[in-house]
Amino acid sequence: MPRFIVPIIICMVLSMELYAQKSSSDSTNTPFSKLDYEAIVDNISKHQDNPQLLFKYINAFTKKAKKENDTLQLIKSYSFAIFYSKLEEHKIKFADSIISISNKPAYRSNFINAYYLRGIAYYNMNSYDKALEDFLKVKKLNSNQGFDYELDLQADYNIGIIKNRIGEYETSVKLFKKAYNYYAQKDDEVYALNILPSIVDAYINLKQIDSSLYYNNILIKYLHNTNDNGLLPYYLLNEGAINLQKKEYNASINSINKAIPLLSEIKDYHNLQFCYYYLGVNYSYLNDNEASIKNLKKMDSIFLKIKDIHPNTRKGYELLINYHKKNKDQPNELIYVNRLLGIDSVLTKNYKRLSKTMFKEYDTPKLLVEKERIINTINDKNQISKKYLSTAAIVLIILVIVVIYYFNENKKNKRKFESLFNKNKDIENTPIQIKSDDTINLNINSDVIDDILLKLETFEKNNDFINSNLTLNSLAKDFETNSKYLSKIVNHYKNKNFSNYLNDLRIDYAVHKLQHENVFRNYTIKAIGNEVGFNSAESFSKAFYKSTGLKPSFFLRQLNK
Known part of the structure; x- marks a missing residue:
């Protein structure tokens, strides 16, 4: 569930900060155009809390590099822009700029990393098909020369994140564990532990309770031994999901309620959506319909805010529809039927295209080890589409089309009636003039x-x-x-x-x-x-x-x- 902390971005920024530390001069009062690169980078480092001034220095960096035709410095300026930009659309634009100027042997690593960073931005914008294309591009480019194992590993991890969204849980957990084991063996504790919530989530989806508990316990042991609580909300959320599978509903509710304020503080709306979904399901099993519907409506409000939904939370809308149907609340039943139709349309479109891309492009020379798995699962690629395009949805769509047709026909007929009603029907006996021909x-x-x-x-x-x-x-x-x-x-x-x-x-x-x-x-x-x-x-x-x-x-x- 939690989004991966990207090692490449961190490494890139660390290298820039080291570069910045070479300069110790105070250039605050010097005109931008007269600053050298070291001074500009120094000021970027100093003004991270002032976005407006920060980007003035980044723009100065870019202009100077363009003027001097210095490709390496221009790449660095775009990299700063990617790191400090708040909007994913801007990050994509700057990544595109790097790609356009770095497709040369001297800048090969920059060229590949730009695709990786753009893939992360696309993922954060919920453009999963485009994100997948970029991660596959990274693997392909990385395999040609100067193979970087960690970069390949990180691309695999992010491919696993996307595969986890479309129900390829066995493959995703395999990719997650591959990354986790590598960083754990390197004693790179930070990266290894950031992967653990994803492993737990995949095992939860596989309904393998023992495995999900095992990896979640590794995470909590680390949290008990440090003052870093950044992963605590994900541990609590996964604990809630595990307890739900164990049918320990009150324990599940307790864990999730502890996670909600922590996720709200960091504005992680995607996982807050899961929190309210799990609460809704828990309360439905406890036959507390009022609490169940209250939380499911909160889940829906987050969907309306972020315009994205995980396929696994779709059942929440079925519960909302059935509740209002049972209570003969037709207006609210219609609201959630329409909402679910819209959601199904998006899911069917996005994930069907995503599956086609994955099955077509994932079989590359560097991924032959995955070929057998793909062949075994290719027959199930339409599973998600079939799930969402259920008989009830088809019937409802036909009904809506018929209602809309008759509504429009009635509207047109009323216009015809008004025209006919207002028309003068008295026959005018105007003499007709005979023309000569x-x-x-x-x-x-x-x-x-x-x-x-x-x-x-x-x-x-x-x-x-x-x-x-x-x-x-x-x-x-x-x-x-x-x-x-x-x-x-x-x-x-x-x-x-x-x-x-x-x-x-x-x-x-x-x-x-x-x-x-x-x-x-x-x-x-x-x-x-x-x-x-x-x-x-x-x-x-x-x-x-x-x-x-x-x-x-x-x-x-x-x-x-």
């Missing part, structure tokens, strides 16, 4: 055209179109013309065929009557259709929808509102 295009005498248009105007004004037995032939007969002429004129001047022309007149008439006659609204759909000239409810509904984009039942409901 109409007679040529229609091949009909202008007097005939004028006569038919006048009769159509009267036909519309008198609402003669509501006759259900009306046909093109019968109307042509009434107009004392032939159906061919009538059809051509309707198509040309009304821009629609006779059937659509007739239906649109009837629908406009029906809408007008529905808007202005309350009694008409009480008719059935079939009766309204019959009243305006349709022979069936089906033909009326179909024509109404075609003309207005709405179903007559929806239009009636909105009118009655």
